[in-house]
Amino acid sequence: MTKLDCAGRTLDLSRTRIMGILNITPDSFYSGSRYQDMDTILRVADSMVNDGVDIFDVGGESTRPGADGKVVTSEMELERVLPVVEALNARFDKVISVDTSSALVMTEVAKIGAGMINDVRALRREGALQAAARTGLPVVLMHSLVDQPEPGFEPHYHNVADEVCQYLLNRVSDCEAAGIPKDRIILDPGFGGGMFGKTPKQNLSLLKHCDKLAGTGFPVLAGLSRKSFMQVQLGKAADELLSGSLAVALMAVQAGARIIRVHDVAETRDVVTMLEAVQQAE
16 A cells, blocks of 8 residues: 545655644643644644645644543544644645544544544544544554553563554454455554553664564554653753654654654655665665
8 A cells, every 4th residue: 555545635655754743732742832823823834834744633632641631522622623624624735634532523524624533542432443434534543551551650561562563453453343444544653651651661672673563564654753762862851852853753764664743844854855865876
């Protein structure tokens, strides 16, 4: 599979695509990606287009470590996301992904131009699997712990890459049973702490062996941008992690990722463009 129909917009995955993050939340972990008024959102989106973005990823519920997803109802999330999807769809000819676990949100955004569902909970919330199937849209299935763990929780894996792969392949089987064909499924290993369920060392191991997930034959989305495991490794805050984010984005693409979800579109586009140029050189 190299091409996806995203509500009438074609996403060609024969090369790496850049997904730009638009968090319509007051509490995203990275303050540089929090946008709440429409003028700012459209200005940032326009800048992303100029910088080479391929996909907008709109999210109305924070999944940062410590965030409580139960506080944000589906109705609140929809109120945040719906006008943004409408505005982006009217103004830009780009695929619009909506980062949601809510069946209601999936259903409603599909009616107004969303072209992809990106679910950190891999369609495990009530009604989500059936709602996603009804939309007919491509879906991103992420490995996570479904909900935020208690403070101090320490995840354990015998082999993190193997177990992440198996979890996602099991979800693929569930999707197929619900009527979502394999050629509409993208896999995301779920880098990060908190509900993403990996320690800093486990994130490093998962990235090192990310080619295992690409080897399943499904397109892989990697969301590594400014994640906390780099804060631990480099001793820097999220707003100081541009160079680290570019380094791990490069590694993910080399391991076979076809979508890179980022805060910094222009810089990531340059990295991907140079990598592709070297790969295509004689």
